Amino acid sequence: MEKILILTVIVFIKNIVPVHAANQINNYANEISFINAGKNICRSINDSIENINIRAVRHFLLSYGEAAAPKWSEVRDKGYMCTFFLNGTLNRSYYDINGRWQCTIATYQEPQLPKSIRQIVKQVYYDYAISYVNEISLAENRTVYVVQVQDEKKLKILRIADDQMEVVEEIEKW
Numbered sequence: 563m564e565k566i567l568i569l570t571v572i573v574f575i576k577n578i579v580p581v582h583a584a585n586q587i588n589n590y591a592n593e594i595s596f597i598n599a600g601k602n603i604c605r606s607i608n609d610s611i612e613n614i615n616i617r618a619v620r621h622f623l624l625s626y627g628e629a630a631a632p633k634w635s636e637v638r639d640k641g642y643m644c645t646f647f648l649n650g651t652l653n654r655s656y657y658d659i660n661g662r663w664q665c666t667i668a669t670y671q672e673p674q675l676p677k678s679i680r681q682i683v684k685q686v687y688y689d690y691a692i693s694y695v696n697e698i699s700l701a702e703n704r705t706v707y708v709v710q711v712q713d714e715k716k717l718k719i720l721r722i723a724d725d726q727m728e729v730v731e732e733i734e735k736w
Contacts, residue, residue, distance in 0.1 A: 617661025618642050625663075626655065668697040679707050682727055683720060687711045690718070 614634050622632070622644055629646035637643050641658040651674065656664040672680070672692040683692065690711035698706045707722040708730070719731040 614642050615657065615659070615661030618644075618657035618663070619661075621657070621661070621663050622655060625666075626653070629653070663701070665701075666699045668699070670695055670697070675707075675709070678725075679709075679722055682722055682725065683709055683711065686727065687718070687720075689713055693717075 613636065618641075622629075626632075626644075626646060626648055629648045632644050632646040634642060634644050637656070639659070641656060641664070642661070643657075644655045646653050646655075648668075652669045653666055654669075655666040658664055671694060675683075675692065675695050680692070683690075690713045693710040693712055695710075696708040698708065700706065704723070707720075709720045709722060711718050711720060712735075715735055717733045717735060718729055721728050721730050
């Protein structure tokens with residue numbers, strides 16, 4: 563009986579201790595990974611806004627407080643840019659060196675284009691597909707649209723502002 567008990571304890575220790583040790587090692591590795599990930603996240607957030615003018619950060623939070631994944635960067639000797647997603651749309655906000663907002667550019671596809679702007683484009687370029695749109699919001703509540711349209715032979719960049727459209731660039735496809 564004593565031999566069976568000793569054998570059972572040996573089998574138990576042999577099977578359970580390595581599993582427990584492996585679990586401890588895995589838990590420790592996961593904890594280290596989590597801590598390092600947290601440090602990296604904190605580091606990127608701190609690096610991201612540490613040197614940004616507070617006026618720019620305040621404007622951004624008031625204007626785009628619900629933005630997802632904001633990432634700040636400095637624009638060499640000119641100011642700051644914040645890239646973020648808002649309502650599923652990629653946006654870039656630009657601020658001067660003193661933190662004053664300059665403009666915000668939203669990039670999206672034809673379905674998000676306001677119907678009035680789409681109508682201006684399609685009245686002239688009805689056979690062209692709209693490839694992308696850059697909606698540029700400026701001070702004084704002014705908005706300029708840069709729209710790329712293309713057919714099988716040409717690609718055109720259009721600028722629409724104040725209900726007026728002009729061709730900025732035209733490229734022949736090869």
